[in-house]
Structure formats: C-alpha cells, structure tokens
Amino acid sequence: MPDLVGKPINRVEGRDKVTGRARYTADTPIAGVTYGMLVQSQIPHGRITPESMAAAAARAASAPGVLHVLSPLNCPPLHQLPTDLTWDLPLERRPPLSDLAVHHVGQHLALVVADSPENAADAASLMTFEYVAAHAQLSAAQVLAEPVVPDGDGGRVRHGVYHPDHFVKLVDEKLQDRRGPSAEPPGVKVEQTFTTPVNAHYPIELSATIAHWDGDYLTVHDTTRWITGERRVLAAHLGISEDRIRILAPLVGGAFGSKSFLWMHVALCAVAAREIGRPVKLVLTRNQMFTSTGHRPRTEQRVALIADRGGEIVSTEQHTLTETSTVAHFCEPAGLSARFLYRSPRLEVSHTVARINSSTPCFMRGPGEAPGLFALEVAMDELAVATGMDPLQLRVANLTDHDQTKGRPWSGAHLNECYTTGARRFGWHQRPRPRSALGLVVVG
Numbered sequence: 001m002p003d004l005v006g007k008p009i010n011r012v013e014g015r016d017k018v019t020g021r022a023r024y025t026a027d028t029p030i031a032g033v034t035y036g037m038l039v040q041s042q043i044p045h046g047r048i049t050p051e052s053m054a055a056a057a058a059r060a061a062s063a064p065g066v067l068h069v070l071s072p073l074n075c076p077p078l079h080q081l082p083t084d085l086t087w088d089l090p091l092e093r094r095p096p097l098s099d100l101a102v103h104h105v106g107q108h109l110a111l112v113v114a115d116s117p118e119n120a121a122d123a124a125s126l127m128t129f130e131y132v133a134a135h136a137q138l139s140a141a142q143v144l145a146e147p148v149v150p151d152g153d154g155g156r157v158r159h160g161v162y163h164p165d166h167f168v169k170l171v172d173e174k175l176q177d178r179r180g181p182s183a184e185p186p187g188v189k190v191e192q193t194f195t196t197p198v199n200a201h202y203p204i205e206l207s208a209t210i211a212h213w214d215g216d217y218l219t220v221h222d223t224t225r226w227i228t229g230e231r232r233v234l235a236a237h238l239g240i241s242e243d244r245i246r247i248l249a250p251l252v253g254g255a256f257g258s259k260s261f262l263w264m265h266v267a268l269c270a271v272a273a274r275e276i277g278r279p280v281k282l283v284l285t286r287n288q289m290f291t292s293t294g295h296r297p298r299t300e301q302r303v304a305l306i307a308d309r310g311g312e313i314v315s316t317e318q319h320t321l322t323e324t325s326t327v328a329h330f331c332e333p334a335g336l337s338a339r340f341l342y343r344s345p346r347l348e349v350s351h352t353v354a355r356i357n358s359s360t361p362c363f364m365r366g367p368g369e370a371p372g373l374f375a376l377e378v379a380m381d382e383l384a385v386a387t388g389m390d391p392l393q394l395r396v397a398n399l400t401d402h403d404q405t406k407g408r409p410w411s412g413a414h415l416n417e418c419y420t421t422g423a424r425r426f427g428w429h430q431r432p433r434p435r436s437a438l439g440l441v442v443v444g
Contacts, residue, residue, distance in 0.1 A: 030279045033212075033280070033281050036112065036281065037112045037282075038110075038111055042105065042129075042131075044102075045102060045104075045136035046132050047131070049132065056071075060110070060126050068272060070275065072098065077095070078267060079236055081093065085236065086328065088329060091233060091262070092360060095267070104326075137159070139323070143356060157327055173336055175335070175349070176351065177339055179345075187308045187314050189386075191304040191305075193303075194302075194375035195300050200296075201258045204253060209222045209269040210279060210281045210282075212273055212279035213274050220248070223252055223253075225249070226261055257362055257363035258289075258364075260363050265282055290359075294364070295362070296361060299322045299375075301334055305380065311384075311394050316342065316346070317349070318348075318376060319351075320335050321352045322334065323355075324353050324354075325357075330360060332367065334371050335368070338376055340403055341373075342380075342399070343399065380394060
C-alpha cells in the first residue's frame, strides 16, 4: 500500500462511468416495466380528510395511462418493524401509508403508477388534498419550550426529548459519557455554544427502485449499500421470509449516507408491483430527495475546555442538542470525538435529541465528526489564544497514547506525525498571526 500513495490509480469503474457504460438502478432494462411517482404532503403536521383523499385518488386514477393509485385508503397493511430495527437505527416505526395522519412535509401520501414517467407525474400532480392542520414542532428549542406532547399511535409516533445511550448498533460509542471528578478543576476556561444547520447529501444519482415479483418471490433493484439489511426490513414490512427477496445493486454511485438504509419509497414500490402484477420503476425527483433519503440534522453544541497555565487540558465538556423525526430514531453523534481525541482527566459528553415534525435524519459523511469536530476544534483554537500557546503546539501537547474510553493503547498512532508533516508542508511557522493584518491601509 505505501508504494501506491500519491500515484494515479484508475478507478475500477472509472472508464465505464466516463463513457456512459456504467449502469445504475434506473438504467436497468426490465420487460413490461411501469412507472411510479410519489405524492407527498405539503404541511408539517395534521391529517388529510378521507373525502379529499378519495377524490384525489379518483382524479389521478382517471388520468391518461394510469394503472393504479396506491393510497392509505387501499394500501395493504404493512407490518411494523421489530423493535431491534427501530430503536437505534433510522428506520421508521410507522409503516408508510398507515393512515391519513401527516407528521412532516414530504411524507409519502400516495404512489401513482402509470404506463410512462410523464403520465405518472401528470396524474400525481392532480392529487391535492384538504388538510386539517395541527400544531407543529419544528425545532429542538420549540420542543424544549413547550409542554410535552403525549406519544401517539401505540408509541409509533413520539414527542419530547430523549437521551440515547449509544450510536446505532455500536454499543461502545457512548453518547452519554463521564469520567473524572464531578467538580470543575481550576484553570483557564473557554466556553462557547456552536450551531450547525441542516445539510442534505445530494448524490448525482437519484435514488431509484425497480421492484418485480415472480410468484411469491420479489426482486428489487435499488440504490443501496445495505443489501442484507434491506432484505430483512422488506421481509418484515411485507410479512414474507428473507429467502424470497433478492436485492440487486451492482453499481452504487456516491452514497454519502443516503444509501445506507432502506427508505419508505422502496417498500411502497414493492407493494405497488405486487398489486398490479407488473414491474414498477420509481425514481425520486431532486426535490423529493430532500425529504425522502435522510439529511444531517441541526445541532447546538456547548463546548467547555479548561487547561492549566502550561496548556494541559484538565477538563472537556461537549453537550449536544440535536433533532430527529417523530416517527424514527437518529442521533447525530457530535460529541464522540471529544471522548478520545485529546487527553482529558475530566470529561462530560452528552446528547439530547428532540423529536420534531421533520423527515428522518441519518448518517452523512462523516456522521458526528463533521459538526462535532467543528465545535471542538474552534474551542481548541480559542483555548490556544487564552493560554498564549500556538494552536498546533496545544494540540500536540494534549495528544494521548491510548484510547481513554477503554484504557487500551492505540493499534496505530500517527497523528503527531501528521501534524508535523502538515506543518512543514504548509509553512505553519511562517503563517500570519491572528489579527496581525488589522489596521493595515490599502493604497491604490
């Protein structure tokens, strides 16, 4: 491997991609295929009147080329997923098209199937609804400020805040952690609150699914990296055994987190194909990607660092407030890096998750490191100023030779080498000092 570093290497699929031979899910030829188009909600919370849903479905069904309209009024009931798939993974507790309730903008309300993409899109545009709007909670701050709303739908819809123990199935990735004394030690302290916005992963390849049945056997072409997991989730939703499901994803483009799980449109595509007895292809639109395949949620992070006069960190705190949907779990693990990156005899890391009326967030490269390290590293820069140390030297002085969460030595430790090499190559010691350009007058 060291012999390859820095050398140009052709991607395995590079030539196919640049010549157009690469075949993604939506490029897969299937005989007799039909085309689906999702219909999504326009309000964050409320319900649709049964009369308007029936009227909208009738309008779409009478449009040219329409073969089927799948809605909450006629969708075969999908099974609720087992708890071990929903309690620490971003998979929805509420099956799609369960009822006429609306929990976020962009929630799937219907799937129109037609003989062409154009006819499917035209018919879907005819499905407008009468909503009975309900009070929506759209931010973590709002959830904290308002009275707790009781959970509903047998616990499938939840409100308020919670404090998850760990990140997805990684039980060692503790989201609530503490070590050292409870009281803050004396020293130089910096404390700030940092906020990060919603980010959307936006791969060039749109999410797409083609589902077709051969008797009781289902084949799904999908843009997914989660082959075995998708089989299990589909089997649970559809009430069939996993050995009757085949998932095909020979080429997955940029994933960025959005292709790491099964999303609700995949299950609906499979149901629609079974209902009409023909293959159904469903390609999300660009706008639908924002609400249908996850995002990075907002965070508010309070970071507090304390160091002695020599710049040795004696206390680290990082407390994260983030958001998920009311129908699924996900916690952006912003504070995980603080647990082990710098030596700190005292540590407090916590994560509070508020359930809001928004679509479900999920992984985004890299999950908590991007917003979490942003806050931690800015705080480190401020601590460097407060202690009068060079920012790089502060980091080097607080490197640790072992994993503080487990007490074990690192299997490989090259961060100091990276710092040294980077500083040399970037000319770190010749850089302009902070605020050194203030007061300069440009004459021209």
